[in-house]
Amino acid sequence: MRTLRPSALLLLVLALPLTQNCAVHQASPGPRSGSQCASSPGSHWLQFFDTVVYGPDIWEPRCIYVSYVDTTPVQGFDSTAATVSVQPRAPWMEQEPPEYWHNLTEEALYQSQSDRKLFRALMKYYGHSKDSEYHTLQKVYGCAVGNNGNFLRGYYQLTYYGYDYIALNEDLSSWTAEGKLAQIFKSVWVEEAEYLRTYLPGDCVKMLRRCLDLGKETLLRSDPPQTYVTRQVRPGGNVTLKCWALNFYPAEITLTWQKAGNNHTQDMEVIETRPAGDGTFQKWAAVVVPSGEELRYTCHVNHEGFPEPLILTWEPPPPNIFLMAIPTGLVLGALVMGAVVTFLIWKKQRARHPPRVTSKAPDFSSHT
Ligand SMILES: *[C@@H]1O[C@H](CO)[C@@H](O)[C@H](O)[C@H]1NC(C)=O
Ligand SMILES: *[C@@H]1O[C@H](CO)[C@@H](O)[C@H](O)[C@H]1NC(C)=O
Ligand SMILES: *[C@@H]1O[C@H](CO)[C@@H](O)[C@H](O)[C@H]1NC(C)=O
Numbered sequence: 001m002r003t004l005r006p007s008a009l010l011l012l013v014l015a016l017p018l019t020q021n022c023a024v025h026q027a028s029p030g031p032r033s034g035s036q037c038a039s040s041p042g043s044h045w046l047q048f049f050d051t052v053v054y055g056p057d058i059w060e061p062r063c064i065y066v067s068y069v070d071t072t073p074v075q076g077f078d079s080t081a082a083t084v085s086v087q088p089r090a091p092w093m094e095q096e097p098p099e100y101w102h103n104l105t106e107e108a109l110y111q112s113q114s115d116r117k118l119f120r121a122l123m124k125y126y127g128h129s130k131d132s133e134y135h136t137l138q139k140v141y142g143c144a145v146g147n148n149g150n151f152l153r154g155y156y157q158l159t160y161y162g163y164d165y166i167a168l169n170e171d172l173s174s175w176t177a178e179g180k181l182a183q184i185f186k187s188v189w190v191e192e193a194e195y196l197r198t199y200l201p202g203d204c205v206k207m208l209r210r211c212l213d214l215g216k217e218t219l220l221r222s223d224p225p226q227t228y229v230t231r232q233v234r235p236g237g238n239v240t241l242k243c244w245a246l247n248f249y250p251a252e253i254t255l256t257w258q259k260a261g262n263n264h265t266q267d268m269e270v271i272e273t274r275p276a277g278d279g280t281f282q283k284w285a286a287v288v289v290p291s292g293e294e295l296r297y298t299c300h301v302n303h304e305g306f307p308e309p310l311i312l313t314w315e316p317p318p319p320n321i322f323l324m325a326i327p328t329g330l331v332l333g334a335l336v337m338g339a340v341v342t343f344l345i346w347k348k349q350r351a352r353h354p355p356r357v358t359s360k361a362p363d364f365s366s367h368t
Contacts, residue, residue, distance in 0.1 A: 042304075043152055044070055044219070046208035047142030050111075052119045055134030061119050063112040069211045069219055071251055071275070077108040084109070092215040115139075122160050125184055136161035141168075141196070143204035149212075154200030156192075172197045223249040223280060224305025229314040231294060241314050242286040243299035247276065254302040255285035264297065 047068045054061040063079040066089070073089040081087075086104040088094050119137050122128075128135055141156035157167040164179030166189065175182060175189050182189065212219055225245035232240045243255055251273050257264040270285040289297055294314045301310040 040146070040152075042147035043144050044208060044212060045142050045144045046204055046211065047140065050115065050139040052112075052115050052137040053134060054119060054123070054130050054136075056131055058130070058134075061116045063108075063115055065108055065111070069208065069215065071281075072215070072219060072279070074211055074215070075104065077105070077112075079112050090215055090218070092218065093211070095214055122184070125180070126160070126163065141200070143200045143208060145205055145208055145212075149209055151201040151205050154196065154204065156196050156200070168193060168196060172200065218279075221249060222303075222305040223247060224303055225253065225283075225301060227299075227301050227310060227312055229299055229312050231314050233291070234288065237291050238288050239291050239294060240286050240288050241294060241297055241299075242284050243301070243312060244282075244284045245301055245303070246282050247280045248282075248303055248305060249280050250304065251275075251281045252304065253281070253283055254300075255283055256300045257285060257287045258298050258300060259289075259296055 045068070049066050049068070051064045052061045053064070063077070065077040065086075066073055067075050074093050075086055076089045077084075077086045084105075086101055086108050088096070088101075115137065119135075122137065123130065123135060138159045138161060139156070140159075141154070143154040144152040146152045153170065154172060155168060155170075157165055158181070159165040160181065164177070164181040166175050166177040166181045168174075169176055173193055175193065225248035227243070227245050230242045230244065232242070234240055241257070243257065245253055245255060253273060255270060257268050264287055268285055268287050271283060273281050273283045276282050285299065287297060294316075297313065299312040301312065303310075
């Protein structure tokens, strides 16, 4: 068995899936924006991130398949793992019977064969060699259900990384393609769309509902964010107000700054929602405001964990408790020190001039 040196590209590929629904779409040159794949409240996604990578020191195209429900990995397959099988990636998926994993493994093995075939065909068509560079094929696809568990939408996109992509349109019948890919497998794409049109609203949704049931305590929980506003003085005298939301789940959240009831979007800097690494998420939004006008700005936080949007302002710090504590501490310290010193002096004097009472021990011997 060959051991594979981890390559930077491979690590990148493994790190790709993903902090957010459809993050691949945002990163890839595809036609979809994140919003097309964004979650509406109460909706859930099952998404598949299938990657094939090949290049120097990889013996045969390596297939890595990972499925996510929303932002949680649920099952995965790696063709170079010690035991080549689909494995649970979430503890609650272990409730599935061995037969479930056996069936999925069969499918994954079959799929890896056809993915490799496709990959080799693409390399040949593009005139790529495995000896000079790494090449990556990525398929991302998935289905979403709404609040009621019914199919909302599905998508599928195949990318030959760094080159072309082909994506199934929302009608699940036609394709949008960039570059040569569409021409290469014209008849294949017609068949593929036919298959996906049945699969995405069918078996995909079935699997998603099953996952949501098994993992409901994790997947359907709702942890509202911890929120606060920080203030930082900028060179020149304006201040930055930053509105923080931490430790929340699910990832969907909106943070907006308002001034006198109007959105303050054009000057607002807001970061992508990012994973904290413990299954929760973080985000902040910042505005630059003139010093002294801090209290005219409000931060509005909307998360399903809140019954209604939370409104925050910067809170001027209360008189500094720590600074106030110092004089108190000094006084107390002096008192304690004084008491200790007094006691020591007293003790020392006592040792030098022991009280007479103790020196005059009663003399019992005289009674015997
Ligand atoms: C596994 O596959 C067999 C045959 O296709 C099918 O009858 C069975 O229901 C499947 N079991 C599970 C748990 O998916
Ligand atoms: C401070 O903010 C005001 C508007 O909010 C802007 O016109 C001004 O240029 C800023 N000053 C500095 C030094 O950034
Ligand atoms: C402010 O923006 C949010 C979303 O960006 C929008 O939902 C809301 O209606 C806007 N409010 C006002 C007062 O414009």
